[in-house]
Amino acid sequence: MSRRDLASRYWEAYESSLAPPPGSAARNLAAVQRRIRAGEEVELASRSVATPRRAAAGVLWWGKAVAASVGLGVTAVLSVKLTVMGWAVLTHETPAPPPSVEERASSSSAPRSAPVAASEAPAPSSPAIAEPSTSGPASASSPRPRPPAPRAELPASTTDALRAELALMDRARAALERDDVLALWQLASEHERRFPAGALREERQAWLVVAACALGRSDAPQRAARFLREHAGSAQAPRVRQTCVPTRTIE
């Protein structure tokens, strides 16, 4: 079956799921009549809100990405972050003092609550371990206690939020691994909405770029450029570069 035929079959299945419920036409007509009678007016934007973008015309374009295979680098680095964050969440529930970052990295028992085992992480990604412990919510588990933000003061809602963020990003990672870019886009978008300043925002941004490129979104080049500008040294940068192959396109 050709791609077009396949696409037609999918569309047909979708279209058959779009039908107003029985009786809705009559019900809504009555409602419209009521609202007319009440003198109600509906304001519409006088001009299109969606202004056409000029970006595509003759401009260097990155987009057109394949993103067919999933690189281990991105997920492996995330594995470490998730592990550390998972550990951080766990430690908020136990009174035991946290070990140092180095101890955590070498400990085999620490990551038991994490969604991904730390052993999956390649050695070169180990510098990333330090990152969540110096910024973001995971910093609360720093071995050097600071008076203004002692661990005990972290409210339960914070650990709940961390847990939710972890769970969401773990689903996104799974989507990335099975090459389901639609799900990746949606989960990363959900993360953006729910955790705009989340501890894993860098990964989320990278994955949004990867998904945008794989989906061929026209804003993908801008997203990729912005990510690489803001996170030039990020462990995710190579994946973003690899996925968003620079090409020229003329609209």
Add this chain to the structure above:
Amino acid sequence: MARPPETATAAHLRLVDDEGPSSFRCVYAEHYDAVWRTLRALGVPEAQLDDATQDVFLVVHRRLPTFDHAAPVRSWILGIARKVALKVHERRRRPPPRIAVVEPEAPSGEDQVARRDAAAIVARFLDTLEPQQREVFVLAQLEDMPVPEIAATLGIKLNTAYSRLRLARRRFDRVVARHAARRRRHP
């Protein structure tokens, strides 16, 4: 459609020639389904579909007396529907949500499951499209609207409309092929 009782409410509708072929009621009956479908495919959440549909026809009702009937009615109405959808999204200040695909009955059998999956994939795909591409794609796919009519409806250049449609279709084909391949690998 059931004929509403002759009330003061209906009297208001006589403002626009109640019985004629271009009366509000005729226009409503003829285009109701298309408006509903289009709003839904443009990502208006299920819970707001009734209100949004009513909004479209309130505007239609107000503007019908001055509408030039030489112009295509469908383009005009779906143009209004598109603006109402934009307003809904603006109010929500976030991209359109996933559309829940309603199945009248629980699917049974491989074919029905496959159809339900396919419908869900399309709904999810539409949510990943940029609004401008989505509008063009939905009007072309759902209403089989010719591209010049789409360009007129949306107030964009013909080449832009063709370009957006081509890009959206290419992405759609790719997403579908990807999904079909995944299904073959993991049935």
